[in-house]
Amino acid sequence: MTAEESEPRPGARALFGAAGRAAGMVWQAARAHVVAYVAAVVVTAAIPVAVAWLTREVLDRVSRPDRTGAGLLELALALAAAGGALVVATQAGEYLRGEVDRRAALRGKDELFAAVGAIPGLAPFEDPAFLDRLRLGELSAGHPGRLVDTTLSTIRSTLTVAGFVGSLALISPIFTAIVLASAIPALLIEVRLSRQRAGMLWRIGPVERRRMFYSTLLSTVDAAKEIRLFDLGGFLRGRMLAEQRTADAARRRMDRREVLVQGGLAGSAAVVAGAGLVWAILAAGDGRLGVGDVAMFIAAMAGVQASLGTVVGAGVMAYEHLLTFHHFVAVVTAAPDLPVPAAPRPLPALRRGIELRDVWFRYSPDHPWVLRGVDLTIPVGQTVALVGRNGGGKSTLVKLLCRFYDPTRGSIRWDGVDIRDVPPAQLRSRIGAVFQDFVSYDLSAAENIAVGDLAVADEHRIAEAARDAGVHDTIAALPRGYDTMLSRSFKATAADDDDREAAAGVLLSGGQWQRVALARAFLRRDRDLLILDEPSAGLDPEAEHQVHSHLRTLRAGRTSLVISHRLGAVRDADRIVVLAGGVVAEDGRHSELVAAGGGYAQLFARQAAGYRDEGVAVAG
Numbered sequence: 050m051t052a053e054e055s056e057p058r059p060g061a062r063a064l065f066g067a068a069g070r071a072a073g074m075v076w077q078a079a080r081a082h083v084v085a086y087v088a089a090v091v092v093t094a095a096i097p098v099a100v101a102w103l104t105r106e107v108l109d110r111v112s113r114p115d116r117t118g119a120g121l122l123e124l125a126l127a128l129a130a131a132g133g134a135l136v137v138a139t140q141a142g143e144y145l146r147g148e149v150d151r152r153a154a155l156r157g158k159d160e161l162f163a164a165v166g167a168i169p170g171l172a173p174f175e176d177p178a179f180l181d182r183l184r185l186g187e188l189s190a191g192h193p194g195r196l197v198d199t200t201l202s203t204i205r206s207t208l209t210v211a212g213f214v215g216s217l218a219l220i221s222p223i224f225t226a227i228v229l230a231s232a233i234p235a236l237l238i239e240v241r242l243s244r245q246r247a248g249m250l251w252r253i254g255p256v257e258r259r260r261m262f263y264s265t266l267l268s269t270v271d272a273a274k275e276i277r278l279f280d281l282g283g284f285l286r287g288r289m290l291a292e293q294r295t296a297d298a299a300r301r302r303m304d305r306r307e308v309l310v311q312g313g314l315a316g317s318a319a320v321v322a323g324a325g326l327v328w329a330i331l332a333a334g335d336g337r338l339g340v341g342d343v344a345m346f347i348a349a350m351a352g353v354q355a356s357l358g359t360v361v362g363a364g365v366m367a368y369e370h371l372l373t374f375h376h377f378v379a380v381v382t383a384a385p386d387l388p389v390p391a392a393p394r395p396l397p398a399l400r401r402g403i404e405l406r407d408v409w410f411r412y413s414p415d416h417p418w419v420l421r422g423v424d425l426t427i428p429v430g431q432t433v434a435l436v437g438r439n440g441g442g443k444s445t446l447v448k449l450l451c452r453f454y455d456p457t458r459g460s461i462r463w464d465g466v467d468i469r470d471v472p473p474a475q476l477r478s479r480i481g482a483v484f485q486d487f488v489s490y491d492l493s494a495a496e497n498i499a500v501g502d503l504a505v506a507d508e509h510r511i512a513e514a515a516r517d518a519g520v521h522d523t524i525a526a527l528p529r530g531y532d533t534m535l536s537r538s539f540k541a542t543a544a545d546d547d548d549r550e551a552a553a554g555v556l557l558s559g560g561q562w563q564r565v566a567l568a569r570a571f572l573r574r575d576r577d578l579l580i581l582d583e584p585s586a587g588l589d590p591e592a593e594h595q596v597h598s599h600l601r602t603l604r605a606g607r608t609s610l611v612i613s614h615r616l617g618a619v620r621d622a623d624r625i626v627v628l629a630g631g632v633v634a635e636d637g638r639h640s641e642l643v644a645a646g647g648g649y650a651q652l653f654a655r656q657a658a659g660y661r662d663e664g665v666a667v668a669g
């Protein structure tokens with residue numbers, strides 16, 4: 050499905066809903082500022098009309114044959130005061146506009162990311178349409194105040210138009226009607242243009258995300274090694290610029306269309322204004338209009354046209370913001386990707402075990418089956434090792450146990466309770482895990498461990514978990530110990546210049562990071578189920594031996610699922626389960642599987658042979 054096909058076209062109801070939500074958000078975020086801003090807007094709208102009337106009065110008095118000068122000083126002072134008030138109100142309005150936008154943006158981002166954080170599963174993050182929507186939603190969450198701003202601009206200009214229309218109608222009702230009527234096609238054309246612009250922004254969404262992907266690759270350390278060694282800079286830059294050109298071409302087409310249309314509208318407005326001017330001058334020549342009337346007519350004509358232009362422009366801008374803001378609304382009001390039970394059942398501590406019953410799974414109807422009827426029990430207090438070829442579905446099974454996805458068929462039961470019937474957060478609070486692709490956070494060492502359980506992590510528990518994972522000494526030796534930043538992209542705030550060396554972040558090695566990830570899981574050691582997906586992949590043999598011996602002690606009597614390609618490391622598990630072809634192909638203790646002489650036995654023999662060397666004797 051292309052982005053164009055799936056381009057969302059919100060109806061009037063959805064847009065009204067979005068407008069209400071934006072207004073509510075801005076009001077909640079900055080009530081006093083909104084009130085002050087509205088006051089400033091009303092003042093700036095009223096002053097030009099007042100100035101036009103005062104000017105007319107001055108000109109009429111000055112041009113009267115019986116000129117006495119009476120009241121001129123007051124009028125001049127009133128004009129000066131109006132000018133001063135306009136300056137103050139304009140500046141105050143500018144400041145208030147920024148402040149309303151900032152406060153509303155803070156609230157908008159809070160709402161957006163709270164909603165994103167509350168998405169129970171992973172599927173939306175793999176859905177391009179959702180990612181496009183999220184990008185546009187974030188864009189508009191950054192400036193929800195703009196919607197109010199453009200709406201107020203529309204109101205302000207409408208007030209100014211109303212004021213000038215009254216003045217203009219007194220002098221020439223016909224021209225008033227012509228000027229007003231000429232705004233209607235302009236409005237319709239602009240609305241159409243803004244719908245096209247919103248459609249264009251949606252269509253270039255995937256292009257923009259790809260461009261960002263390439264620019265991030267080029268500018269962060271993650272890919273820097275390969276880019277340099279494989280000399281990929283030119284290739285990736287070319288791709289990035291190609292995406293940029295595609296987006297630019299779409300924007301250019303839109304800009305050209307707008308230039309043509311706006312030019313046409315401005316031209317027709319100039320014709321109307323010119324005709325009005327000719328009429329007014331001729332009427333003045335005939336004595337039908339006085340000097341003040343002509344000045345008023347010119348000011349009112351220009352005022353009405355300019356304000357009408359702003360009304361149309363700002364109104365259309367508000368409409369355009371609404372079209373973008375409705376992506377924000379769609380994200381924050383999206384139904385959960387995993388069905389939430391209407392009456393969730395509490396999840397008691399594990400007493401019997403976890404059972405997968407005929408579990409089938411594929412990532413989407415467009416993807417192949419990964420699991421094709423897995424039957425597996427993880428009894429309480431036992432360690433089950435899951436082994437199998439790359440791509441066999443081991444990590445997928447872990448994701449299902451954590452309910453990041455639901456099985457396409459079959460069920461997973463926790464002491465007989467289907468995990469779809471309990472709140473996902475409750476299920477996850479009972480699980481500790483090290484994922485194969487664990488995250489290295491750009492945070493301090495202490496924080497990198499604490500994220501395992503922020504509620505309980507204190508200095509003592511963090512150090513204890515680090516000790517268990519064999520990484521305490523490494524961290525303690527860092528320039529700022531546990532406060533050292535484990536990133537070179539950010540610096541810890543240095544107390545003074547002498548402390549700069551200590552403030553610089555450090556990078557850990559792959560194996561050291563692996564241990565930090567383990568420490569994170571050890572913070573959750575008291576959980577009912579411990580999942581370790583390749584916990585020793587990056588460790589040296591000595592460290593692997595230590596970690597596995599420690600894990601053995603830690604796992605004793607606990608329920609755990611361990612995934613590893615190093616069969617020697619899991620041979621002591623209570624049960625070893627071989628996943629092949631999407632099903633459980635073998636299941637038993639190490640000795641049983643070896644005796645059975647199946648795939649596991651062959652794989653184990655091959656790995657063992659790789660380590661056998663007649664000339665080396667291993668001590669201990």
Ligand SMILES: Nc1ncnc2c1ncn2[C@@H]1O[C@H](COP(=O)(O)OP(=O)(O)OP(=O)(O)O)[C@@H](O)[C@H]1O
Binds near residue numbers: 416437439440442445
């Ligand atoms: N998010 C995803 N979307 C689509 N397909 C996926 C996704 N994650 C994994 N797969 C596919 O599912 C299959 C199983 O992957 P999985 O990561 O579960 O295998 P694994 O047994 O853990 O492999 P390994 O031993 O290499 O870690 C693979 O074919 C993979 O391409």
